[in-house]
Amino acid sequence: MSLITVNELSKIYQVRNRKKSQKHSGIINSFKQFVSLHGKYQCITAVNNISFTIDSGDTVGFLGPNGAGKSTVVKMLSGILVPTSGSLEVNGLIPHRDRMNHALNIGVVFGQKTTLWWDLPLSDSFDLLQVIYEITPQEYRTTMKWLVDILELEPILDRPVRQLSLGQRIRAEIAAALLHRPPVLFLDEPTIGLDIAVKQRIRAALRELNQEWGVTILLTTHDLRDIEEICQKLIVIDKGQMIYNGSLANFREQFCENRVIRVAFKDLHSANKLAQELPPEVMHMEQNGIWVSLYYDHTKTSAADIASHVMNKYTLMDLVIEEPSIEKTVAELYRGEVR
Ligand SMILES: Nc1ncnc2c1ncn2[C@@H]1O[C@H](COP(=O)(O)OP(=O)(O)OP(=O)(O)O)[C@@H](O)[C@H]1O
Ligand SMILES: [Mg+2]
Structure with a gap:
């Protein structure tokens, strides 16, 4: 049975129209615009009839352009x-109906919001969460040790949250979300604004948490490297509707037709020669000194065929077969060029 089941889910926000006054100008006008509510409602369909399931232990990337409805789904x-x-x-509960018990089942991290106590040292925030979640002292010690280790929190435990850098705070938020050992972790843009080293540390921690603890992860992000490095499954929505639901491997197989092999030659002469007489299946190439990148359509040929074609004619120094990046395809999907 699935850990998470979402069935024909929709969310319509009702917002009041604010009508502009034509008579006044300047600050007064702005103020009048701000306070004049005309009681007329506008409906915004943020999530439109989506269904999916997530199994225990899954790592799911949740993608979609700005305003697609991702945060709305995470909030539901x-x-x-x-x-x-x-x-x-x-996990057998209806989130909005059984909020208290549901809170014990999940950890939530919103990259742009903090759930920690701003003025307290980080370790005091954790101590408070221990009381709130009624975690036994022994369980607390074991879990804290794990999280402090994985998320490298030791040097910042005594610092007030307000003094933490963004990267330090996000690592602390992830620890706070997992202190009560929930089986599910929802992350809404946890790597927003982080430098590449901190992103890598967080990705490694999330992978470890999934593999060692079996934590099920639903991750919303605009950084596709996060998805490529953490997630095995992918859900893509646009304008509140589902446009892809499947494995990341399938997504690559189905949509990312172009693949690349990079080959390095012993001398520039051979590299130039290959550039002039490309194997027939290669659609496009780029040369950078002794390195030549060969782009091919994986539905028409294979990496093995191209590699053997090149190696029959030339002596190579190196050969790299690259996983296709999903970035280009996701952009095409957002633009409606592939469906
Ligand atoms: N509280 C709200 N009241 C009214 N409309 C809202 C509210 N929250 C979100 N919306 C609207 O719902 C739609 C979906 O917003 P949501 O924040 O879920 O998108 P998102 O996919 O998370 O976008 P982003 O990638 O920019 O974070 C948008 O059109 C947004 O303007
Ligand atoms: Mg959002």
Whole structure:
């Protein structure tokens, strides 16, 4: 049975129209615009009839362009928002109906918000969470040790949260979300604004948490490297509707037709020669000194065929077969060029 089941889920926000006054100008006008509510409602369909399931231990990348409805789904899964229609269940509970018990089942990290106590030293925030979640002292010690280790928190435990850098704070947020050992972790843009070294540390920690603890992960991000390095499954939504739901491997297989092999020659002469007489299946090439990148359509030929074609004629120094990046395809998907 699935750990998370989402069935024909929709969310419509109702927002009040604010009508502009034509008579006044300047600050008064702005103020009038701000306060004049005309009681007319506008409906915004943020999530439109989506269904999916997530199994225990899955790592799911949740993608979509700005305004697609991702955060709205994460908020409904977390029990913060009530769906307009449809149903959802997380670990046997309906999030918005059974919020207290549901909170014990999930960890949530919103990259742009903090759940920690701003003025308290980080370790005091953790101590408070121990009390809130009624974690036994022994369990607390074991879990803390693990999290401090994985997320490298030791040097910042005594620092007040307000003094932490963004990267330090996000690592602390992830620890806080997992202190009660929930089976599920929802992350909404956890790597936003982080430098590449911190991103890599967080990705490694999330992989470890999934592999060692079996934590199920649903990750929203605009950094596709996060998805490529952490997730095995992918859900893509656009304008509140599902446009892809499947494995990352399938996504590559189905949509990313272009692959690349990079070959390095002993001398520039051979590299130039290959550039002039490309194997027939190669669609396009780029040369950078002794390195030549050969782009091919994987539905028409294979890396092995191209490699053997080149190696029959030339002596190579190096050969690299690259996994296709999903970035180009995801951009095409957002533009509606592939569906
Ligand atoms: N509280 C709200 N009231 C009214 N409309 C909202 C509210 N929150 C979100 N929306 C609207 O719902 C739609 C989906 O927003 P949501 O924040 O879920 O998108 P998102 O996929 O998370 O986008 P982003 O990648 O920019 O974070 C947008 O059109 C947004 O303007
Ligand atoms: Mg969002």
